[in-house]
Amino acid sequence: MRFVVTIFVLLCSALPARAIQGAALERGTAIIDPSALRELDHGRFGLGRVLLPAASADAPRANGQLFALPAMAAVRKAIDDEFDRYIVRHKADLPNETIGVGGSYDFQLFDRTLLYSPESRFVLAGVVNRMDRAYLSEANCGEIRLIYRLTRTNMSATGDNATSPRLPMTLNVVLKAKGDSAIDGSGKAITCAEIARRWLAAGDLPLTGAALAAKLISGDGPLDLIAPENIDRIEINLQIAHAPKSDIRDFRTDYLLKVFHYNAQSRTYEEAPLENQIDRERILADQKLKHDFKAWLLDPRHFGELDRGTILIPEEFLASGAIAATPVGFVPSNLQPAFGLVQGEGAAASVLFRESDVVAALKKAAESGVTLQNIRSVAGFERRLNDVTCAGCHQTRGIGGFHFPGVDWMTANPSNSTVVRASPHFFGDQVRRRDILTSMRDGRRPDYSRGFSSRPQLRGSTELAGTEYEDGWGAHCYANRAAAADNDKSFRSWTCAEGLACQVAGQASRMGMCFVRDR
Numbered sequence: 374m375r376f377v378v379t380i381f382v383l384l385c386s387a388l389p390a391r392a393i394q395g396a397a398l399e400r401g402t403a404i405i406d407p408s409a410l411r412e413l414d415h416g417r418f419g420l421g422r423v424l425l426p427a428a429s430a431d432a433p434r435a436n437g438q439l440f441a442l443p444a445m446a447a448v449r450k451a452i453d454d455e456f457d458r459y460i461v462r463h464k465a466d467l468p469n470e471t472i473g474v475g476g477s478y479d480f481q482l483f484d485r486t487l488l489y490s491p492e493s494r495f496v497l498a499g500v501v502n503r504m505d506r507a508y509l510s511e512a513n514c515g516e517i518r519l520i521y522r523l524t525r526t527n528m529s530a531t532g533d534n535a536t537s538p539r540l541p542m543t544l545n546v547v548l549k550a551k552g553d554s555a556i557d558g559s560g561k562a563i564t565c566a567e568i569a570r571r572w573l574a575a576g577d578l579p580l581t582g583a584a585l586a587a588k589l590i591s592g593d594g595p596l597d598l599i600a601p602e603n604i605d606r607i608e609i610n611l612q613i614a615h616a617p618k619s620d621i622r623d624f625r626t627d628y629l630l631k632v633f634h635y636n637a638q639s640r641t642y643e644e645a646p647l648e649n650q651i652d653r654e655r656i657l658a659d660q661k662l663k664h665d666f667k668a669w670l671l672d673p674r675h676f677g678e679l680d681r682g683t684i685l686i687p688e689e690f691l692a693s694g695a696i697a698a699t700p701v702g703f704v705p706s707n708l709q710p711a712f713g714l715v716q717g718e719g720a721a722a723s724v725l726f727r728e729s730d731v732v733a734a735l736k737k738a739a740e741s742g743v744t745l746q747n748i749r750s751v752a753g754f755e756r757r758l759n760d761v762t763c764a765g766c767h768q769t770r771g772i773g774g775f776h777f778p779g780v781d782w783m784t785a786n787p788s789n790s791t792v793v794r795a796s797p798h799f800f801g802d803q804v805r806r807r808d809i810l811t812s813m814r815d816g817r818r819p820d821y822s823r824g825f826s827s828r829p830q831l832r833g834s835t836e837l838a839g840t841e842y843e844d845g846w847g848a849h850c851y852a853n854r855a856a857a858a859d860n861d862k863s864f865r866s867w868t869c870a871e872g873l874a875c876q877v878a879g880q881a882s883r884m885g886m887c888f889v890r891d892r
Contacts, residue, residue, distance in 0.1 A: 398803040398836070401576025401810060404500040404589065404596075405794045407782035408582030413589070414497035418596070420521050423546055426601045435526065437491030444641045448633050449489070451644045452609070455629055455694055456485060459613055470621075472614065480614045487540055488523065488611075495521035495544050498779025499794065500596070502572050504550050505809040507565065508683045508821040513549035514565035514813070517599055520545050522779050539781055541612035541773070548603035563598060569813035571595040576807075606634045607642055610767070610775060613696070628774030630695045630763050646691035649684065649761045651710055656690060656725070663725055666690050671726075671734040677743035679757055681822035686761075697764035699774045703878035703885065710765045711758040715751065726754070746822060753863025760826050769826035770798035770849065801829035801842035808832040827884075828867055839870050845887060850875035852883040 399405060404413075414433075416422070421434025424444070440449045463472045463480060470479035487493055497519065504515035525538035555563045572595045580588055589596045613629040616622060630650070633642035656662045669675060669687065678684035698708040705712055715726045731751045738745060748754050759765035767774050776796045805823060812819040824830035827849040829842050841847035851864035852875045861883075869875050869887035877885035 398800045399576075399795075400807075401573040402502045402803050402806045403795075404575075405780050406581050406585055407780045409585040409589065410497050410499065410780050411782045412583050412586035413500070413596070416586075416590070418497055418500075418519060418599075420495045420497070420519075420544070420546070423519060423601055423604075433494055433526075435491045436489055436493045436495070436523075439494070440489050446641070447644060448607070448609075448642050451631060451633070451694075452488070452611070452629075453485070455631065456482070456613065459627075459629070459696070463614075470616075479619065480616045482614050483541070483612055487525070488542070492527040493523060493525050493540070496524045496539075496783065498522040498543070498781070499777055501777065502550075502595075502806065502810065503547075504565070504569060504572075504813060505806045505819075505821060505823075507550070507809075507813075507819070509685065510549070511565075512551070514551040514568055516605070517548045517550050517603075518545050519548070519599075520777055520779050522781070524783060538783060543610045543775065543777065543779065545608040545610070546604060547606050547608060548599055549605055550603075551598075552600060552603040554602070557598060558592060565813050566816060568595065568598060569810040571598070573807070573810055573814055604635050606632055606645065608632050612774065626699050626773055628697045628699065628767065630697055630767070631693075644693055646688045646693050647695055647763045648691075649686045650692045650695050650763045651686065651690060651714070651758070652692035653710060653712070653714060655692070657713070657723070662690065663723075667725055667730070671730060671737075673734075673738045673741040673743050676734050676738050676748075677745070679754075679761065680738075680743075680745045680748045682747075682757075682761060682824075683821050684761060695762070695764040697767045697774050699768055699771065701768045702882075704882045705755075709759050709768065710762040711755065714758065715755040717751070717755065747825060747863065749862035752861050756825060756827075756863070766798075766826050770801070771796045797841055797847070798826050798829075801837060804834045804836055805830045805832055808834075844868060844870040844873070846873060846889070848887045850885055850887050852877045852885060 404410065417426075419433050421439070424439075424442075425434070439445060460472060460482075463470075467480075472478055472480040472482060474482045474484045499520045501518045501520060502515075503518055507513070507515035509515075521544045523540040523542040523544070525540065528538040550568050551563050551565065557563050571593065575589060575595050578585060578588055588594055591597060609629070609631045611629045611631075612626055614627045616625045618624040630647060632645045632647050634645040635641075636643050651666075656666055669690075670679065675684060695710070701708045705717065707713070713724065715731070716724045716728045728751050731754045734754075735745070735748070748757050760769065767776060772778055772793060772795075776799045778794065778796075780794050802823070809819040809821065820832075822830070829837060831837060831843065837843040839845045844850075848869065849867065850869050851861065851867035853860045853865055853868070857865075864884070867875075872890055873887040874890040875885050876888045877883055
């Protein structure tokens with residue numbers, strides 16, 4: 374764990390310069406210009422205007438008002454219920470460690486009064502194109518995400534001594550890239566190709582600030598196609614508690630993940646299962662669920678979808694909330710969502726997937742004509758099973774528990790965490806996402822597959838070569854041994870660039886990070 378903490382700190386301290394070097398990676402796939410986001414937030418992309426289009430563009434909606442809306446009643450209740458359950462679980466599991474709001478407690482809870490306060494609001498921190506998720510609904514061309522960061526409004530935002538007023542929570546408004554009407558403002562039919570063209574063209578604009586914002590929302594801009602009626606759901610990621618390093622533990626931070634689908638008939642947000650978030654405890658406790666989940670997942674078609682990262686696990690196997698702990702390290706841990714489901718370290722006697730089951734599934738998939746890209750071993754299957762969950766993905770190459778902390782445009786001197794607008798996983802995935810957009814624009818069938826969160830899929834590009842994302846300093850890697858037969862087929866390509874060596878996280882793992890080779 375000390376190894377993980379050390380490299381976590383090293384990476385966070387090195388990320389700002391690297392983020393600047395890779396600033397163009399998000400071109401055409403995300404909007405992260407601070408001044409442009411300020412303009413958009415003050416206009417029709419303020420959260421109040423997005424959720425309530427009739428509201429005034431000049432009146433940002435404080436959280437006291439936001440959570441008083443009938444549409445948000447179920448959201449507030451669900452968050453409060455999760456806090457109550459978290460406290461009960463903590464007292465049962467760690468009775469000797471205190472929990473509460475403030476620095477005097479061993480586990481320091483997030484202060485919920487800040488979430489519902491009239492002196493806080495959600496501020497637009499980024500706009501992200503996720504048309505790479507069109508495999509879920511090709512008719513809607515994937516998703517566009519408006520990402521908002523919880524922010525205090527009662528703090529000074531200017532001056533040399535200003536500190537960031539941001540709080541550790543994001544709210545993600547997920548919209549269909551193409552709404553059901555599929556008509557733009559001029560009455561012209563909208564296509565996936567046209568949406569992709571607009572986003573890619575925006576990535577080439579030599580503009581910033583107000584000029585960029587104006588172009589983005591113009592009649593030919595990508596944001597002109599975003600409307601409130603496109604809303605599908607909202608997602609939250611909240612740092613529910615933090616435990617500082619002490620004599621009895623290394624530091625730990627827990628993040629609450631929740632999803633709320635929009636019900637157009639009742640005009641309310643309703644609690645929903647998290648996509649692919651396996652309910653481990655419930656499955657292991659129910660023999661029928663265990664049997665059904667095992668049979669479903671090992672079917673060659675679904676096994677192939679798991680390998681490609683395009684799987685959609687049925688809701689009957691999913692949880693409606695998750696706690697993503699960080700850091701979790703490189704070795705199996707009960708903090709990981711799929712821990713104990715696959716035979717190996719930590720698996721119970723009644724393990725769900727035995728080694729023979731996975732080997733048989735690999736063979737059956739090959740016989741069925743399924744070409745596997747990522748899962749080529751039992752260890753690869755276990756990693757992918759964690760990787761496709763919300764919590765497992767957020768635990769991998771994130772900044773704390775976030776993949777997109779977003780832009781802070783409200784303070785003159787942002788902290789390191791706000792200079793780094795997104796995680797290594799986010800930036801490493803942009804090449805793949807842009808390749809999919811290009812295919813859509815050009816009328817070619819996109820390849821929606823993705824690699825592991827730890828190692829990006831290159832798509833034939835050399836853009837990431839030698840960087841922290843691929844083979845460079847800080848990249849995730851696998852320590853190969855001299856004999857090829859001793860190396861796991863799923864990970865043996867996870868190498869380091871010349872002059873770097875893979876330093877593993879202790880004897881229990883061959884996973885590690887690329888650092889300067891010892892002389």
